[in-house]
Amino acid sequence: MMATHVLSETGADGTISFAQSLAGGRASALFAVLAGVSLALMTGRTHPVTGRERAARSVGLAARALLVALLGLILGDLESGLAVILTYYGLLFLCGLPFIGLGPRALFALAAGWLVMAPLLSQLIRPELPPRRTESPTFGQLADPGQLLGELLFTGYYPVLPWLAYLLAGMALGRLDLGRRRVQVWTAAAGGASALTATLVSAAFTRRPGVMAALRADPATEESGPELLDRIGYGMFGNTPTGGAWEWLLVVAPHSATPFDLAQTIGSALLVIGLCLLAVGALAPTGERFVAVLFGAGAMTLTLYSLHVVMKTPEVWPPERPDTYVWHVLVVLAIGSAYAAARRPGPLEGLASLASGAVVRAGRHQKRDL
Numbered sequence: 001m002m003a004t005h006v007l008s009e010t011g012a013d014g015t016i017s018f019a020q021s022l023a024g025g026r027a028s029a030l031f032a033v034l035a036g037v038s039l040a041l042m043t044g045r046t047h048p049v050t051g052r053e054r055a056a057r058s059v060g061l062a063a064r065a066l067l068v069a070l071l072g073l074i075l076g077d078l079e080s081g082l083a084v085i086l087t088y089y090g091l092l093f094l095c096g097l098p099f100i101g102l103g104p105r106a107l108f109a110l111a112a113g114w115l116v117m118a119p120l121l122s123q124l125i126r127p128e129l130p131p132r133r134t135e136s137p138t139f140g141q142l143a144d145p146g147q148l149l150g151e152l153l154f155t156g157y158y159p160v161l162p163w164l165a166y167l168l169a170g171m172a173l174g175r176l177d178l179g180r181r182r183v184q185v186w187t188a189a190a191g192g193a194s195a196l197t198a199t200l201v202s203a204a205f206t207r208r209p210g211v212m213a214a215l216r217a218d219p220a221t222e223e224s225g226p227e228l229l230d231r232i233g234y235g236m237f238g239n240t241p242t243g244g245a246w247e248w249l250l251v252v253a254p255h256s257a258t259p260f261d262l263a264q265t266i267g268s269a270l271l272v273i274g275l276c277l278l279a280v281g282a283l284a285p286t287g288e289r290f291v292a293v294l295f296g297a298g299a300m301t302l303t304l305y306s307l308h309v310v311m312k313t314p315e316v317w318p319p320e321r322p323d324t325y326v327w328h329v330l331v332v333l334a335i336g337s338a339y340a341a342a343r344r345p346g347p348l349e350g351l352a353s354l355a356s357g358a359v360v361r362a363g364r365h366q367k368r369d370l
Contacts, residue, residue: 001027002308002332005082006325009234016233024235025254028085029265030272031301032163035089036096036170037273043100046177050101052364058097060360064352065093071306071348076136080312081320083157083238084136086305091152091160096167107172115165115262119240119249122161122257126154127242135237157238162257169266173273184277191270198263202252211247218245232256297336300346304332 003019004027011017043049043057069090076084099107130147132155141148153160176183205211206229215221216228220241235254252260283291297304308328310316318324339346345353 001031001305002328003027003325005308005312006322006328008322016230020234020254025256025261026265026268028158028255029166030269031085032089032092032158032166033170033173033266033269033273034301035092036167036172037174038170039093039096039100039167040171040174046175048101048103048175054101056360056364058100060356061097062094063359064356065090067352067355068093068302071302073137073139073142075306075309076134076138077140078309078313080309082136082309082312084309085158086302087137088152088156088158088160088163092163092167095160095164096171099168099171102171102175104172104175107168107175111165111168111172111266114168115162115266116259118162118165119257119259119262122154122159122239123242123246123249126239129155132156132238155239157255159238159257162262165262166266166269169270173270178277181278181281184274184281186274187270188274188278191267191272191274194267195264195271196267198260198267199252202250202260202264205250206247211250214245214247215251218248219243221245293337293340295336296338296340297332300336300339300349302352303346303348304336306348307335308332 001023004023007019008017009020009024039061040048042061043054048054049057067090069087072084072086072088072090075086099110102110129150132151133141133147135157137148137151137156141151173187176187178184178187206215212228218241220243221228232251232253236256238255238257240248240251240256240258248256249258250260251258252264254261280291280295283294292299311318311328311331312320314320318327336346344350
C-alpha cells in the first residue's frame with residue numbers, strides 16, 4: 001500500500017513501474033479481504049455465533065464500523081493526496097453483518113456470485129447518479145447524505161457494492177481453520193490459480209478486435225490502440241466508464257471493479273495471505289513471541305494506516321519524494337514492533353475495542369434484563 005502511495009508510478013523508461021504493476025489495486029483489495037477475515041474471527045471463527053451473542057457482537061461491530069468511518073472523514077479532510085479508504089471500509093463492515101451466520105461454502109459461493117453480478121448492477125445504476133465530488137469522503141459531504149451514500153456505494157474510489165465481494169471472500173476464508181497447514185497451502189494455491197486464470201481469460205477477451213473497437217469507440221475514451229492499453233494498466237479511479245461500452249467489464253485494471261479485476265485481486269489477496277500463514281508457520285520454532293514482535297505492525301493497521309496518511313500531508317515529515325519510501329516502512333515497522341513488545345494494542349485499535357466492547361456488554365446486559 002505504501003509503495004503505491006509513495007513510489008513513482010512510472011519507471012526510468014517511462015513505462016509502468018514494478019511497484020505499481022505489482023501492488024496497484026492489489027494492496028487495497030488485500031486490505032478489504034483481510035477485513036472479511038477479521039469479521040469472521042470476531043464472530044466465532046470456524047463456528048459462527050448465533051442468537052443473542054450474534055446480536056450483541058453485531059451491535060459492537062456496528063459501533064466499531066461507525067468509528068472507522070468517522071476516522072475516515074477526519075483523514076479525508078487532510079491534504080494527503082490519497083483516496084482514504086476508511087469511510088468506505090466502515091460501510092463495508094456494516095454491509096457484512098447480515099452474512100456473519102454463514103459458513104465457508106455459502107460465503108465462497110456468495111462471493112463468486114457477487115463478483116459477477118455487482119459490477120453489472122453498478123454499470124446499470126451509475127449513469128443515473130451524479131459524479132463523485134472528491135477522492136476521499138469528508139465531513140462537508142454530510143450536508144448531502146444522498147450524494148455521499150451514492151459515492152460510497154457506487155461512484156467512489158472504493159465502491160462498497162462491488163467491494164462486498166472482497167469482504168465475503170475474506171469472511172469465507174476466516175471461517176476455515178487457518179492454523180492447518182493444508183488450509184494454508186490450499187489458500188495460496190487457489191488464490192494464485194484464480195489470479196492467473198482471471199488475467200489470462202481477460203487478456204483473451206480484450207485482444208479480440210471487436211472488444212478493442214468497442215472500448216476505443218466509447219465516448220469516455222481519449223486514447224486508442226496501445227495508448228488505451230497502457231492507461232488501463234495504470235489503473236482507473238474506482239470504476240469503469242459508463243459511456244455505453246459494456247466491454248469495459250472484460251478488462252483487468254487496478255481499481256476498475258470489473259468481474260475479472262475482482263477475481264484477480266481476490267486471488268492475489270488469498271495468495272498473499274496463504275504465503276504469510278506458511279511463513280509464520282515456518283518461523284514458529286523461533287518462538288511465538290518473536291513472531292508477534294516481528295510482525296507487530298500487522299496487529300495495528302488502523303493506527304499505522306492513519307499515521308501513514310498524516311505523514312503524506314505536506315506539513316509532516318518525511319518530504320513528498322519517492323526516496324522517502326523506506327522511512328514510511330521503517331516507521332510503521334518500528335512502531336508496530338514496539339507496541340507488540342510492550343503487549344499493548346495500537347491506540348486506535350484500543351479505542352475501537354473499548355467502544356465496541358462497551359456496546360457489546362451493554363447489549364448482553366439489556367438482553368439478560370429482558
